Amino acid sequence: MESVTTDADAGPVFRIGMLGPSRVGKTSLVVSLLTDSERLLGGTPVVLRAADSSTRARLRLRRQELDGGLLAKKFDTAVMRGSENLTYFELDLKAGQATDGIRFSLLDFPGAWMSEHERRGSEEVRQWDECRDFLVGSNILIVPIDATVLMEADQAAHWQSVPAVLETLAVQEIAESWAGYRNLAPDEPALVVLAPVKCESYFADNGGYRDDSQLLRERVLDVYERTVELIRLNAPHAQIRYCPVDTLGCVELVKVEWEPSADDPGVQRPRGTFAVRGKGKISIAGADDILGAVCSLLVEAQRKVTTGLAAGHIASAQDMEVRGRELKRGFFRHVLNTLNGNIRANELERSGELGKARALRAQAQQLQDAVEMIAGRASSGRSKVL
Amino acid sequence: MTEELGSGPAGEARDGTAVPELPGGEAGPGGGPVRAEADHGGEAGEAEPDGEQEPAGVRGYVMTRGVERDKDYRFLGAAPAALWWSAYRDHADTNYPTLLVEAGEGGWRAFVSGIPSARRDEVSTPIRFTLALTGATAAAGGPGAPVRLDRVVRLVALWLEAFTAQEGRERLGRLLDGLFPDEAEVVELRRRRDPQAARTVRERVTALLDALDPPPESGADAAGGPARALPAAWFGAARSEQGASAFVARVRDLLSGEREGRALVLNLVEDQAEAPARVGRESLAVLAVDGGPVRPQPFAVTVPGPLVVTPPGPPVETVPGPPKKFGPLHRRALLFLATPAGAAAMVLAIWYLTHRHHGGKP
Numbered sequence: 005m006e007s008v009t010t011d012a013d014a015g016p017v018f019r020i021g022m023l024g025p026s027r028v029g030k031t032s033l034v035v036s037l038l039t040d041s042e043r044l045l046g047g048t049p050v051v052l053r054a055a056d057s058s059t060r061a062r063l064r065l066r067r068q069e070l071d072g073g074l075l076a077k078k079f080d081t082a083v084m085r086g087s088e089n090l091t092y093f094e095l096d097l098k099a100g101q102a103t104d105g106i107r108f109s110l111l112d113f114p115g116a117w118m119s120e121h122e123r124r125g126s127e128e129v130r131q132w133d134e135c136r137d138f139l140v141g142s143n144i145l146i147v148p149i150d151a152t153v154l155m156e157a158d159q160a161a162h163w164q165s166v167p168a169v170l171e172t173l174a175v176q177e178i179a180e181s182w183a184g185y186r187n188l189a190p191d192e193p194a195l196v197v198l199a200p201v202k203c204e205s206y207f208a209d210n211g212g213y214r215d216d217s218q219l220l221r222e223r224v225l226d227v228y229e230r231t232v233e234l235i236r237l238n239a240p241h242a243q244i245r246y247c248p249v250d251t252l253g254c255v256e257l258v259k260v261e262w263e264p265s266a267d268d269p270g271v272q273r274p275r276g277t278f279a280v281r282g283k284g285k286i287s288i289a290g291a292d293d294i295l296g297a298v299c300s301l302l303v304e305a306q307r308k309v310t311t312g313l314a315a316g317h318i319a320s321a322q323d324m325e326v327r328g329r330e331l332k333r334g335f336f337r338h339v340l341n342t343l344n345g346n347i348r349a350n351e352l353e354r355s356g357e358l359g360k361a362r363a364l365r366a367q368a369q370q371l372q373d374a375v376e377m378i379a380g381r382a383s384s385g386r387s388k389v390l
Numbered sequence: 391m392t393e394e395l396g397s398g399p400a401g402e403a404r405d406g407t408a409v410p411e412l413p414g415g416e417a418g419p420g421g422g423p424v425r426a427e428a429d430h431g432g433e434a435g436e437a438e439p440d441g442e443q444e445p446a447g448v449r450g451y452v453m454t455r456g457v458e459r460d461k462d463y464r465f466l467g468a469a470p471a472a473l474w475w476s477a478y479r480d481h482a483d484t485n486y487p488t489l490l491v492e493a494g495e496g497g498w499r500a501f502v503s504g505i506p507s508a509r510r511d512e513v514s515t516p517i518r519f520t521l522a523l524t525g526a527t528a529a530a531g532g533p534g535a536p537v538r539l540d541r542v543v544r545l546v547a548l549w550l551e552a553f554t555a556q557e558g559r560e561r562l563g564r565l566l567d568g569l570f571p572d573e574a575e576v577v578e579l580r581r582r583r584d585p586q587a588a589r590t591v592r593e594r595v596t597a598l599l600d601a602l603d604p605p606p607e608s609g610a611d612a613a614g615g616p617a618r619a620l621p622a623a624w625f626g627a628a629r630s631e632q633g634a635s636a637f638v639a640r641v642r643d644l645l646s647g648e649r650e651g652r653a654l655v656l657n658l659v660e661d662q663a664e665a666p667a668r669v670g671r672e673s674l675a676v677l678a679v680d681g682g683p684v685r686p687q688p689f690a691v692t693v694p695g696p697l698v699v700t701p702p703g704p705p706v707e708t709v710p711g712p713p714k715k716f717g718p719l720h721r722r723a724l725l726f727l728a729t730p731a732g733a734a735a736m737v738l739a740i741w742y743l744t745h746r747h748h749g750g751k752p
Contacts, residue, residue: 027459027513058480061658061680065486085515086455088463088485088503089476116462125583127473128464169459266458266577273458275512343728 021142026115100370151200156260183238194242253287293387307371314364324354450595453520466579468588489655493644496530529647541599623689627682
């Protein structure tokens with residue numbers, strides 16, 4: 005299992021895994037992050053693009069569906085369809101004109117596979133194994149959490165159902181494996197984003213009527229406390245961020261009914277009803293914090309790689325300088341190496357190495373600038389480093 | 391629950407659409423070897439529950455989901471032995487409408503996704519059905535095969551209608567909703583992997599096919615019609631009636647055993663360059679969901695048979711060059727001339743130093 009694979013044409017490929025149960029909003033979040041990046045990364049030199057035609061087409065299909073749902077003002081529904089299978093998105097992140105693209109791969113999957121009793125067939129087991137390998141080997145784990153489940157639980161029976169509804173044990177198990185794996189490669193980027201979604205009714209900064217943001221944060225940290233502990237224990241270098249997101253931004257939760265599960269005894273599942281707020285203008289909030297954190301981490305990783313490559317070329321140039329002195333040592337050797345061209349060839353090679361090092365240093369500087377610009381841009385103010 | 395599975399409801403779907411009677415008896419004659427399953431059986435989806443003969447050459451599987459959020463998409467009762475459609479991962483996103491038909495060696499298989507159900511899941515998203523069908527071609531199947539295969543052609547035609555603003559796919563969805571009207575039963579069938587559950591689902595698929603009218607053979611796809619006049623491999627648009635008509639005719643040929651090859655409606659492909667390569671002399675019809683020419687166009691590029699890696703040839707004889715430490719010939723010549731010159735220069739230098747020494751101390 006490799007977290008950073010290498011593509012012969014495009015260099016290292018980083019991985020981002022989405023870890024959340026079925027219908028939590030993984031796909032909606034993916035589409036918002038990947039197709040609205042120009043707006044989300046506005047003011048930075050960072051550009052996000054599909055790396056191949058099939059990813060471009062996959063994103064287009066989902067964007068059409070999302071936009072169609074929003075135009076039809078289907079705010080009482082999850083706009084995006086559920087997934088039947090594993091879906092990979094291959095993307096390129098460019099952070100400056102002179103820089104190479106940063107290739108990364110993002111995986112979306114049917115969330116029910118996280119539940120062991122839902123993986124009965126050998127094909128489901130095989131696909132989950134593929135999925136799990138990807139998640140555990142990812143550089144970045146994004147954990148979407150249905151905020152309504154946490155905020156609308158007000159009875160013991162609701163709280164008893166929360167682990168089953170949010171699949172918290174499966175999240176914890178994978179996060180622990182992820183952290184153990186990350187610890188084997190402490191130089192590689194490592195980030196976990198706890199991302200409560202559907203947060204419209206709990207923030208007052210985006211058209212909402214009340215501010216329960218502190219309570220939401222406390223509940224997320226309470227429910228995922230053990231997960232955070234295990235990550236810190238096993239991968240002390242990993243960043244952990246809390247980034248709540250308003251998935252639509254123009255809806256208000258009207259009521260939630262907890263209904264007994266049809267085939268999970270003792271489990272109740274919340275069913276929310278939403279109403280449109282104001283004129284129903286979409287105003288996604290918080291997604292830029294996630295994308296900023298992801299891009300910043302990947303660009304910084306690329307900067308380190310680029311700086312390392314530049315150092316390698318400088319070391320080669322220094323070796324060649326030493327070799328050049330050797331070639332010139334002694335009269336006869338000097339004359340001989342001049343005449344057969346060794347000295348000139350060595351000098352050309354040395355200046356070539358220096359040129360590559362200079363270009364890479366310029367790229368590293370651009371990447372550094374990009375990281376600073378991402379960090380310096382206005383954020384929603386909701387995001388916290390844990 | 392188990393007792394209910396063998397005999398599903400008949401009558402009306404939720405929206406009043408007539409729902410077909412479900413077959414009550416055992417499978418009829420037909421079946422036979424299916425190249426699709428035999429060739430790709432290595433990666434088993436889930437164990438086929440039994441080796442029953444299929445009614446008139448069609449074995450059907452249904453994938454859908456339950457209302458509750460953890461009841462994700464899954465085949466009901468049994469899954470096909472191989473998830474062969476995953477080979478089209480780069481060309482089709484099966485979460486969105488996709489149709490794939492492959493035929494050869496007396497068998498065929500089809501994958502049909504994106505059929506809308508009237509049901510909605512726990513977060514109110516519309517649920518959909520996916521069908522996987524497999525069987526023997528009309529030529530290789532039993533006596534009932536041509537009739538049932540005609541209905542598969544009809545199913546393909548109805549599914550395609552959605553691209554030309556007609557409601558065929560919704561009709562398929564209503565029929566399937568009528569055949570699987572009970573959420574508790576859907577959840578139960580999702581859970582079960584046993585022969586009876588598998589048989590129940592297959593019977594519902596048979597009932598679905600029986601409920602479809604036999605397809606009228608249009609002028610376009612009649613023998614000698616424009617659809618039949620197309621080359622063996624062509625590329626078109628799903629939104630074009632011409633393309634759709636030619637596609638249905640091609641599916642008919644594949645299922646009847648007249649042709650071997652593939653007929654594909656792909657949603658990640660916009661032009662020929664992105665389509666799967668034609669292998670050998672197979673028949674290949676591809677419709678793009680987005681893009682594609684209104685009039686089907688012949689494939690510009692055909693891959694002649696399976697890709698063969700050319701073995702490396704014998705080593706090429708080359709004239710041995712000069713030893714590397716001496717460099718090219720002209721450098722050697724220069725060296726040859728420079729050595730005596732160098733020696734002369736040294737002699738001259740020694741002479742000069744000696745001369746200067748003597749000159750310094752007269």
